Amino acid sequence: MLTVNNSNAMAIPKIIHYCWFGSNPLPKEVEKYIESWRKTCPDYEIKEWNETNFDVHCCQYVEEAYIAKKWAFVSDYARFMALYKEGGIYFDTDIETLKSFDDLLNDGAFFGFGWETLTLPVFGASKGLNCLKLILDYYNTRSFIKPDGEYDLSPIENSALKILQEQYGLVLNGKYQRLKENIVIYPREYFCSTKWNTGQIYKNSKLYVIHYADASWLSEEEKKSLRMRRRVISFLGNRVGSFIDNILFLIRKDGLAGLMMHAHCFFMRNISPAFMKTLSALYVNKNKIVFENFAGRGYGDNPKYIAEELISRNLKYDLVWIVNKDASYKFPKEIRTVHKGTYRELYELATSGYWIDNSRKVASIIKNPKQKYIQTWHGFYPLKKIEKDAIDTLPSTYIQSAIHDGKMTDLMMSGCKARTEIYRSSFWYDGEIKEWGTPRNDIFFKDYDFKQEICKFFKLDIKSKLLLYAPTFRDNRSVSAYNLNFENVIEALNHKFGGDWKVLIRLHPVVREKSDFINYSNQIIDASTYDDIQELFAASDLLISDYSDCMFEFSLTKKPVLLYASDLDEYSKGRSFYYDIHTLPYSLAENNEELLNQIEKFDYDVYLIKLNAFFNQIGVLEKGIASKSVVDYILNNR
Incomplete structure (x- = not known):
């Protein structure tokens, strides 16, 4: 087991580490750079890290980057692991050394500033340094594949910078600093020689290395493009060259149509605040309410139930819904729609008396004090930590939007005391919270036979018993954990509870397109596209x-809930919970055999006792009046 070195007298060993993944031969340029290491540091061991001595399956981030053949991002993790395990100095393979590093070895670690932030093609550390462990832990909680399927191409500097700023007090001033654990930060003149956007090299007497910024991780075509960009910027100057380079890049990438789209997005981000501010100063219609659900997804969730309460009372409001152009949801005739990302959206928002939304609005959307913003959020109570409680997992752009959204919000609502506490502590919000319940949960208190409606929709016998399988998504979009043996589960349910059981499978929208791994039948039904999960x-x-x-x-209905979590150990490494999942009132199984056993021994009376105790613990407030209360609030604050 690795131990953390907490000594104040930590020496950096004479080992030079570099990474070379992908099993390709070293280019001649790299061999030339390595020869400079031997010349300036003749008594140093030089060690290559590759697939033969580094576990490319050591964590999710590394494994996903390796499978994607993004060798540079595998190296991002491997360099920290190498120095944590053995100590020494790390060099990128496009580094030429100019002098010995002997005078830098007496500290716990050394890093250097670049032009704007840290530069990490060169750094050194003693074995077992706690700082490196914290950086590795940070990577261990991340995925390389983001929820939208794109790669997380965040630069390596972000990880080290986060730890050094938050836990070691690093100040981004470009000056010499000595931090705890004898970590020294050197000015730019020591390790930063090259302007990335031009490739131009700047030498000085303090410089230890020349970083040629060869971008060895890029394909030959990408390298060719990089060289062209650098020539353009060098010839025309940084501002003009970068502007033209960005335009040419967008045309190459997306064509002229894509360029126009980016220009439109630029306007929406940068001009829309002034546009909205001007409009709302001129006119606000207090009888207009603008709704949005999950950033334009369509008609649903809490906003839907508030809208239906307004419609059912026949109140004379202009109801507007912001919706994506490709959304296929049907809307009541009393609601008119406007496409998200258009000037019309900005107009409707700027001139409406009320906004009702269940997710964050971006920083370019601004509200006039004359307007009211009701943030309903989504869900009743979370298991996974969210917002500020999970800030390490959130992109900086989202945090910016969340803080902005919290400042604009005039009212939030809660369905339980514990949720109210989370709003207060974690949502960047200090305004009014009404404990009216959750609008979408009002459905559970209605005297209406939804069973008949659902059976009719899916062409099922009204006497059928319905099992709903509704798992959450994994950050890497994997569906391997959804490995229920549905046929055996149906048989177990038939035996335990009687009746003719059918399975409705409701996958999360993020992985819905991967549902072909399930063998659907007249007993196993795809319910993923059904509009309203409530x-x-x-x-x-x-x-x-x-x-x-x-x-x-679901358990607000007092009906049975079972948990099937075949990847519990892996999942819990990357996500933090508000509660230990084993202490919840629901039976937990980690494989199919355990699940069948949990079904067989299920005791409803015991379940109900545990459930009521848990509801008392979190302070459940749902009474079926949330939508009504919101509409009453609107009527009383016109």
Whole structure:
């Protein structure tokens, strides 16, 4: 087991580490650079890290980067691991050394500033340094593949900078600093020689290395493009050259149509605040309410139930819904729609008396004090930590939007005391919170037979028993954890509870397109595209989920909930929970055999006792009046 070195007298050993993944031969340029290391540091061991001595499956981030053949991002992790395990100095393979590093070896670690932030093609550290462990831990909680399927190409400097700023007090001033654990930060003149955007090299007497910025991780075509960009910027100057280079890059990447799209987005981000401010100063219609659901997804969630309350009372409001152009949801005739990302959207928002949304609005959307913003959020109570409580997992752009959204919000609502506490502590919000309940959960208190409606929609016998399987998504979009043996589960349910059981499978929208791994039949039904999951909750007789917050909402019906989490150990490494999942009132299984056993021994009376105790613990407030209360609030604050 690796131990952390907390000594104040930490020496950096004479070992030079470099990484070379992908099994390709070293280029001649790299061999030339390595020869300079031997010349300036003749008594140093030189060690290459590659697939033969580094575990490319050591964590999710590394494994995903390796499978994607993004060798540079594998190296981002490997360099920290190498120095943590053995100590020494790390060099990128496009580094030429100019002098010995002997006079830098007496500290716990050394890093250097670049032109704007840290530069990490060169750094050194003693073995077992706690700082490196914290950086590795940071990577161990991340995925290389983001929820939208794109790669996380964040520069390596972000990881070290986060730890050094937050836990070691680093100040980004470009000056010499000595931090705890004898970590020394040197000025730019020591290790930073090259302007990345031009490739121009600047030498000085303090410089230890020349970094040629060869971008060895790029393809030959990408390197050719980089060289062209550098020539353009060098010839025309940084500002003009970068502007023209960006335009040419967008045309090459997306064509003229793509360039126009980017120009439109630029306007929406940069001009829309002034546009909205001017409009709202001129006119606000207090009888207009603008709704949005999950950034334009369509008609649903809490905003839907508030809109339906308004419609049912026949109130004379102009109801507007912001929706993506490709959304296929049907809307009541009383609601008119406007496409997201258009000037019309900005106009409707700027001139409406009320906004109702369940997710964050971006920083370019601004509100006049004359307007009211009701942030309903989504969900009843979370298992996974969210917002400020999970800040390490959030992109900086999202944090910016969340802080901005919290400042604009006039009212939030909560369905339980514990949720209210999370709003207060984690949502960048200090305004009014009404404990009216959750609008979308009002459905559970209605005298309406949703079972009949759902069976009719899916062409099922009304006497059928319905199991709803609704797991959450994984950050890497993997579906391997959804490995239920549905046929055996149906057989077990038939035996335990009687009746003719059917399975409705509701996958998260993020992985919905991967549902072909399931063998659907007249007993196993695809319900992923059904518009309203709350109606599925109301109609179903039993829920199986994993880490999804829907477990809490479904159990408001007092119907059975079982948890199937075949990847619990792996999943919990990357996500923090508010509760230990083993202490929840729901039976937990980690494989199919355990699940069948949990079904067989399920005791409803015991379940109900545990459930009521848990609801008392979190302070459940749901009474079926949330939508009504919101509409009353609007009427009383016109």
